[in-house]
Amino acid sequence: xxxxxxxxxxxxxxxxxxxxxxxxxxxxxxxxxxxxxxxxxxxxxxxxxxxxxxxxxxxxxxxxxxxxxxxxxxxxxxxxxxxxxxxxxxxxxxxxxxxxxxxxxxxxxxxxxxxxxxxxxxxxxxxxxxxxxxxxxxxxxxxxxxxxxxxxxxxxxxxxxxxxxxxxxxxxxxxxxxxxxxxxxxxxxxxxxxxxxxxxxxxxxxxxxxxxxxxxxxxxxxxxxxxxxxxxxxxxxxxxxxxxxxxxxxxxxxxxxxxxxxxxxxxxxxxxxxxxxxxxxxxxxxxxxxxxxxxxxx
Amino acid sequence: xxxxxxxxxxxxxxxxxxxxxxxxxxxxxxxxxxxxxxxxxxxxxxxxxxxxxxxxxxxxxxxxxxxxxxxxxxxxxxxxxxxxxxxxxxxxxxxxxxxxxxxxxxxxxxxxxxxxxxxxxxxxxxxxxxxxxxxxxxxxxxxxxxxxxxxxxxxxxxxxxxxxxxxxxxxxxxxxxxxxxxxxxxxxxxxxxxxxxxxxxxxxxxxxxxxxxxxxxxxxxxxxxxxxxxxxxxxxxxxxxxxxxxxxxxxxxxxxxxxxxxxxxxxx
Amino acid sequence: xxxxxxxxxxxxxxxxxxxxxxxxxxxxxxxxxxxxxxxxxxxxxxxxxxxxxxxxxxxxxxxxxxxxxxxxxxxxxxxxxxxxxxxxxxxxxxxxxxxxxxxxxxxxxxxxxxxxxxxxxxxxxxxxxxxxxxxxxxxxxxxxxxxxxxxxxxxxxxxxxxxxxxxxxxxxxxxxxxxxxxxxxxxxxxxxxxxxxxxxxxxxxxxxxxxxxxxxxxxxxxxxxxxxxxxxxxxxxxxxxxxx
Numbered sequence: 001x002x003x004x005x006x007x008x009x010x011x012x013x014x015x016x017x018x019x020x021x022x023x024x025x026x027x028x029x030x031x032x033x034x035x036x037x038x039x040x041x042x043x044x045x046x047x048x049x050x051x052x053x054x055x056x057x058x059x060x061x062x063x064x065x066x067x068x069x070x071x072x073x074x075x076x077x078x079x080x081x082x083x084x085x086x087x088x089x090x091x092x093x094x095x096x097x098x099x100x101x102x103x104x105x106x107x108x109x110x111x112x113x114x115x116x117x118x119x120x121x122x123x124x125x126x127x128x129x130x131x132x133x134x135x136x137x138x139x140x141x142x143x144x145x146x147x148x149x150x151x152x153x154x155x156x157x158x159x160x161x162x163x164x165x166x167x168x169x170x171x172x173x174x175x176x177x178x179x180x181x182x183x184x185x186x187x188x189x190x191x192x193x194x195x196x197x198x199x200x201x202x203x204x205x206x207x208x209x210x211x212x213x214x215x216x217x218x219x220x221x222x223x224x225x226x227x228x229x230x231x232x233x234x235x236x237x238x239x240x241x242x243x244x245x246x247x248x249x250x251x252x253x254x255x256x257x258x259x260x261x262x263x264x265x266x267x268x269x270x271x272x273x274x275x276x277x278x279x280x281x282x283x284x285x286x287x288x289x290x291x292x293x294x295x296x297x298x
Numbered sequence: 299x300x301x302x303x304x305x306x307x308x309x310x311x312x313x314x315x316x317x318x319x320x321x322x323x324x325x326x327x328x329x330x331x332x333x334x335x336x337x338x339x340x341x342x343x344x345x346x347x348x349x350x351x352x353x354x355x356x357x358x359x360x361x362x363x364x365x366x367x368x369x370x371x372x373x374x375x376x377x378x379x380x381x382x383x384x385x386x387x388x389x390x391x392x393x394x395x396x397x398x399x400x401x402x403x404x405x406x407x408x409x410x411x412x413x414x415x416x417x418x419x420x421x422x423x424x425x426x427x428x429x430x431x432x433x434x435x436x437x438x439x440x441x442x443x444x445x446x447x448x449x450x451x452x453x454x455x456x457x458x459x460x461x462x463x464x465x466x467x468x469x470x471x472x473x474x475x476x477x478x479x480x481x482x483x484x485x486x487x488x489x490x491x492x493x494x495x496x497x498x499x500x501x502x503x504x505x506x507x508x509x510x511x512x513x514x515x516x517x518x519x520x521x522x523x524x525x526x527x528x529x530x531x532x533x534x535x536x537x538x539x540x541x542x543x544x545x546x547x548x549x550x551x552x553x554x555x556x557x558x559x560x561x562x563x564x565x566x
Numbered sequence: 567x568x569x570x571x572x573x574x575x576x577x578x579x580x581x582x583x584x585x586x587x588x589x590x591x592x593x594x595x596x597x598x599x600x601x602x603x604x605x606x607x608x609x610x611x612x613x614x615x616x617x618x619x620x621x622x623x624x625x626x627x628x629x630x631x632x633x634x635x636x637x638x639x640x641x642x643x644x645x646x647x648x649x650x651x652x653x654x655x656x657x658x659x660x661x662x663x664x665x666x667x668x669x670x671x672x673x674x675x676x677x678x679x680x681x682x683x684x685x686x687x688x689x690x691x692x693x694x695x696x697x698x699x700x701x702x703x704x705x706x707x708x709x710x711x712x713x714x715x716x717x718x719x720x721x722x723x724x725x726x727x728x729x730x731x732x733x734x735x736x737x738x739x740x741x742x743x744x745x746x747x748x749x750x751x752x753x754x755x756x757x758x759x760x761x762x763x764x765x766x767x768x769x770x771x772x773x774x775x776x777x778x779x780x781x782x783x784x785x786x787x788x789x790x791x792x793x794x795x796x797x798x799x800x801x802x803x804x805x806x807x808x809x810x
Contacts, residue, residue: 037646094498105545108538162656
């Protein structure tokens, strides 16, 4: 019988790096994910993560840290999306799908050429499915800084973002530069997708963006609470995921750790499904009596 | 270029292209492009699992693809289950990652399942791919008229006793068959390009259903053949040529439409 | 009393087409005006040019410093975590950067705005889950809290059932009377508004006729506006415009 926490968990430097990166990623994704769902742009998040794959593969080919590849490609794609307006709902499925296919094709090429050059075959697996345990300690400051910048942008723009989500026309009449705010938000989203790609891999990064936010939407009604719940849910999934992945080195088959990303994604999905076990959500507004009763102790 | 293993490749890839062009045409027409994205991604786990326990990859693909098609059909692709579906898909990709991480030669395996590896088509795989292709083509041929009717005028179809739900499910199963044969050749991530790119390009050039279907198949064949030829010359991954080829044809189709139709008519 | 809003010979061209031509009218504080006309006549364009969302090609517009705007429809899914009170609070300072910090004063202002439109009961419900009429009230409260002197509403009565339609009109008429806010709303049917309108702004064929309802809505006047013959019929106290 094994311990719940296998020996040496907290002593390992790669575990500490993983926990720092995981924390930054979970909090940033929780907050930005709530805005993404409110603005109806989950699709943009998904597209950015596909394009980030190309960036990661390109960085591998160029021999630099994949985080920079994710970041540069994500930001470029966000600008392009804003330019051609694919983040809107109308007519986006086919066009973006096909263009994303092109980007993934390019990723395939970069990975192939990179493998020829360096003869290290593990890279494609790391880029696609992530490996939070092999994040280089040199990248950690950049990851933390990027997360903080993204959070700061969102904190500054929180009110205009919500107002624009409510109605772009109202926002415009109140003097909000709707387009500029939208671009700033997409940039923050691109940064977040890059962080998430470092932690759980480019093709899986949507899970941390959408899952905790969707869980929060089912549980609470106010935007601030939703952000807090989403960040907490993301943190729980990442930390437990890191722990389980560390423990899994001791599971059969021996010597093969299970990927962290699998645990994180599975926990995120489980958390979302667990919200269905709660009492069904009320569709009708509550009566004033109930409201008062609930508020009085606080 | 046309001998030995490459001959198998040409045959298998041509069958795949024809089926992808056909199913893609109906997927675009019916607005079921989401399924063309979801089923292959989910099937990746099946392929990886099968290769781990030493079963034929096509069998693994088929089992998960059919299960996925039934699942999407049960949930209803238009219902508000998008979060569950998206997370389930990502989980399937993650599960695939677990399976390949346990096998010994995992990097190569992941890579070819996701991005395709056409040289891997062996003599033994040509027969099942051709068989599945024939089955998918027959299935579409038999149900051609109900498929058209429910795509174009769902209410009329219902009124005439054709169940849109049943036709939807039927078509999803055809997609599952197409997935099982396409993924080994072009990969899970790029199957969408081969299915949707040609169909979308064909649709923007012509409005006539028969012509569009034929054109979609022709474009899919052209992309595939060109990709194999270029692959043979450069040894670059097939997925690269298929992915960029799909995007290129789609953009050319859009451009042709812009030129042919005055701007005032396309805006509304 | 001086006018709040003045349009002097305003024209709008969109995509090479003349949508509105030589529009002139003025609105005073506390006035209730209805922008009436058939679908596609240019009612929404008129609202948007008053708001400054689209430029005018000709003429001059004098606007009040703050205009409250209630769009026709909200595109908010039911599960979006924005309560009615959050929406109203955004009306206060949603255009500024940074978070807003909760305070007693803010809460009182929000409660009052919601109470003014009779939406106090569902202050803590998600807006996406509210019915069309409830959403309208919340959006009116959202506009009110910025203390506008002019309130514009785009088709607020569309898709509401008759009883709720009348309730909304009553709330708006009361706001105009008690808060001295000029209310302008667009509608394709003038009948729900006939008793409360101080002024009708009838839009047809890209042109505008304005004045008291009885002066504007006549067979002769509207026939000239439409450019072909129409009949204005009075049936059981209701007004019907039919092509003749």
